Amino acid sequence: MNLDLLNEAEGFCQLQLWKDAWDVTEKLAKYEKANPEVAALRLQIIIELALWEEGEEVADLLAESPAIENRRMAAQYFLDRARETHAAGDHPEANRQFRKSLEKWPGIRREFTARDSEIFGEDI
Numbered sequence: 654m655n656l657d658l659l660n661e662a663e664g665f666c667q668l669q670l671w672k673d674a675w676d677v678t679e680k681l682a683k684y685e686k687a688n689p690e691v692a693a694l695r696l697q698i699i700i701e702l703a704l705w706e707e708g709e710e711v712a713d714l715l716a717e718s719p720a721i722e723n724r725r726m727a728a729q730y731f732l733d734r735a736r737e738t739h740a741a742g743d744h745p746e747a748n749r750q751f752r753k754s755l756e757k758w759p760g761i762r763r764e765f766t767a768r769d770s771e772i773f774g775e776d777i
Contacts, residue, residue, distance in 0.1 A: 654685055654688065654691075655680075655681060655682070655685060658677055658678070658680055658681055659681070659685075659690075659691065659694075661677045662674045662677040662678045662694060662698075663694065665677060666694065666697065666698065669701075671698050671701040671702050672702065674694075674698050675695075675698045675699075675702060675704070678691065678694065678695050678698065686711075687714060689714075689715065689718045689720065689723055692711050692714050692715050692723075693715060693722075693723055693726060695711050696708060696711045696712055696715060696726055696727070696730055697726075699711060699730070700729075700730060700733060703737065705734045705737060705738070708730055708734065709734075711730075712726075712727040712730040712731060712757070713727070715727040716728070716756075716757035716758070721758075721760075724757055724758040725758050725760065725761070727757045727758065728754045728755070728757040728758035728760070728761035729754070729761065729764065730754075731750050731751070731753040731754035731757060731761075732750075732751065732754040732761055732764060732765075732769075734750045735747045735748070735750035735751035735754060735773070736769070736772075738750055739772055739773075747772070747773075748773060751769075751773045
């Protein structure tokens with residue numbers, strides 16, 4: 654693991670320099686990006702930058718983790734993406750993302766709002 658790059662990316666995150674943090678994590682090797690700690694950091698950056706397309710693979714990877722926090726983070730990504738996608742007018746894709754949030758971590762229901770219930774038809 655390239656700890657220098659990881660520390661640099663974390664430092665940029667602490668300063669909320671999300672684009673710089675993303676650029677640093679892009680320098681990591683593919684196997685390093687698959688590390689749950691790195692994937693969680695990358696997903697945080699993706700959410701902050703609204704890089705929705707880049708996030709699905711990372712969120713899917715995190716959702717396979719035995720750590721509840723990682724699965725919760727993946728589900729939150731899919732819920733946030735569903736909301737953004739719905740607002741942009743792509744309702745079928747938004748519904749797909751919403752269902753993925755439930756698949757990744759059913760506890761995400763605690764984060765649902767009344768608006769989510771109206772949009773996605775879930776009884777929350």
